[in-house]
Amino acid sequence: MAAADEINEATSVTEEEIHPLKTLEELLKWQEPKSCVEEIQHVTQLCSSTCSNSSAHPLTLVCHDMKGGYLDDRFYKGCKNKDAYRFYSWSGVNAFTYFSHSLVTIPPPGWIHAAHVHGVKVLGTFITEWDAGAEICNKILADKSSVQNVVLQLTRIAKYHGFEGWLLNIENKINPEQIGRLTDFVERLTSSMKEVCPNALVLWYDSVTREGELKWQNELNEMNRCVYS
Template structure:
């Protein structure tokens, strides 16, 4: 079985192929209708209540202890045992496209916890970022093809959503945001239950000098209907 690995470049994204052995070993997402309260009573789980997202960022991830589908003899290895307290498990790394290892997918699915991969852009020099958003290359992916490829990755690896983390300035606010949310719209067209995209928007995401009213207009007008959660974060 092939060890888990991120996607770091356009070539890796273009050449990526699923591992049939890994696919056949994925545990389906279980369902949980009841929770155990602090006083020992069972209570019905509401789909409309608050949810807890746990973002796993450990020493860059893809460690020897978790990128293989097997029990590990490495000690100490990171362990998480509070699955009943969370709803979403995000496997995070600082590589452009983070695909969760099957070891974490299966652990979470057995506990009825959804698993998300990560798409992160930390530099305008990122090869994928430049090709999709900044300087489109006719011989590479445009934002539509990129969205379809992201959705194919998610469905093939068998996890439930994406955390999109943009830590770069928008090159042209209106066009960039429109393309970005086109990606969200396309990924939501797939018939997948409970598929959610989480888009993290930081203050530094926008071009310097852009008015707040324009920022608000571009963001609000571009948000598609469907299950997209937008978090607005300021580091000031």
């Protein structure tokens, strides 16, 4: 009986928390959860607003990168620790990215709601790193069908959770023969996101050159412009 209670308790905790997707297999198998639909639907929506990226002033992106994320903020129904997170500068922010080093970082509802209340877009993170990341990218970029499958899943995740886009953080070498498909991936994801959210935003992190080398430019130039969308 005790074992059954432990299983039920573990299941309950899992259903009440949000987690990243750590593998390509997890991403491709993702389906809309049924247990937290009510909490997701109550997140303040921004996609239908008239919010725009165009501005006469520089745009500001805040990247939430705190010990891998998913700490006290991971609960669907709000942070368990009322003193854990305080952010006062929403008026100066145009986009908020929730970041971790897992393959797919899904922003917790609490952050999405807080950002949307202040008219700020929210981005999840898609990241591949080093040798393991290169292997994942090789699988994704193997053909157009693989690219499209990942694009569709990322779009479905963003639509379900109610956030506006993705930070693409590819920090590994890319097979030079697959650079065209990497560009296609960025373009397809941007188009797919805009179909479900006209104000969607997909950002490319500067790390890969047009030859597929992992070499940061710290700017948009002729070495990386081809993979920027």
